[in-house]
Amino acid sequence: MPKLEADHPKRRRGADLENAVLSSAWELLQEVGYQDFTMAEVAKRANAAKPVLYRRWSEKSSLAATAILKFGPKLDVTIPDTGNLRQDLIEFFNQLIKIFDMFGAEKLKGLVTDRLKSIPMGKLFSASNSENKLQTAVEQILKQAEKRGELTVAELPLRVLHLPSVLFINEVVDQEAVTREVIAQIVDDILVPVFTAKK
């Protein structure tokens, strides 16, 4: 189908081709959501062959996640510092809602459950190569609270640091909607008690 002598006289390779695929993937995701997103259609729109996709992404959910991380709403890396642990956590998690608002969480549910087949919950918000932004942000928020004497970070095990991501993902998978009210409840009923627990 791709006429080599037309728009693309040359055969695309490497980053060029990769970007073309990701753009097509992003476009299709927005149009039909994850469930109806097919690898064949992405390939077709990118004028690429299916093996090109699979050479870069091991599976459909991985391609979709990469496209969202590249073109979707950026996670704001600025760490809130309101002088209050509760409020910092709420502000930060409200940023995450943006991604799910954009599509409607039901359009992403399948993506999340597919992703869980290959990666742990705590890494769902990580780009494949980079570090987990969400977790490091939580750590910084906690360090701020520590300076104010609200808790002692050194005492928090890894499992506890992962808790915010786990709870967030759980809401997406369960309720298919994460509102500001839900965030506040999670913070009040679970996160603050756990973070500030005395040993």
Place this chain on the structure above:
Amino acid sequence: MPKLEADHPKRRRGADLENAVLSSAWELLQEVGYQDFTMAEVAKRANAAKPVLYRRWSEKSSLAATAILKFGPKLDVTIPDTGNLRQDLIEFFNQLIKIFDMFGAEKLKGLVTDRLKSIPMGKLFSASNSENKLQTAVEQILKQAEKRGELTVAELPLRVLHLPSVLFINEVVDQEAVTREVIAQIVDDILVPVFTAKK
């Protein structure tokens, strides 16, 4: 009423057929695990047609879950009462490990993530018709603690009551193994602080 209990009924129906299918499913699950468990093979072993399976179970994960709930290790419904919230929780959750030990959690991982596509985490341990044993057990354990004055149950929101299931499932999906040590850490670092938090 015609009583036609022939020795070799030509065509099985209802419960007979259903049990035959579930037995074949259970057998196959033990042999190959969930990933390589196929509907066609179950049908073949049960001498049944695929539509028979789909008339009863909407999807593969549902059939597998039903077979495990029917033939797998029974969840012990006795509620521990050690006089201590922490210990009650630990004892109870150690019972759950049996199911995953039996197969090796990696053989069940796909099942859990598939199930999450259709039901919330809190219901993963429920039989399709019955109530959620796990959650009611947790509630009873908490009521015992309340009698001892360790906490006030009325103040615990639903999300908090679901937390044990959520954390357990998360470990299965993430680490693919839930040991007694992990259970103890979850109880100590998360559950007890949350359950006993003062508002």
Place this chain on the structure above:
DNA sequence: AAGAATAGTATACCCTAGTATCTTAAAATG
């Protein structure tokens, strides 16, 4: 520049979840 190595293109293929269809046994109804 020639040849090797790499990574596209095009296409066919496999596998399995899930569905549709048509025939027919068996049960329910009366």
Place this chain on the structure above:
DNA sequence: CATTTTAAGATACTAGGGTATACTATTCTT
């Protein structure tokens, strides 16, 4: 019984994830 309704049997089919293969354009190496 005769008739109607239900559900099993057999089988073909669709759709989509993922792989294999044969070939060729581009780039790398010498």
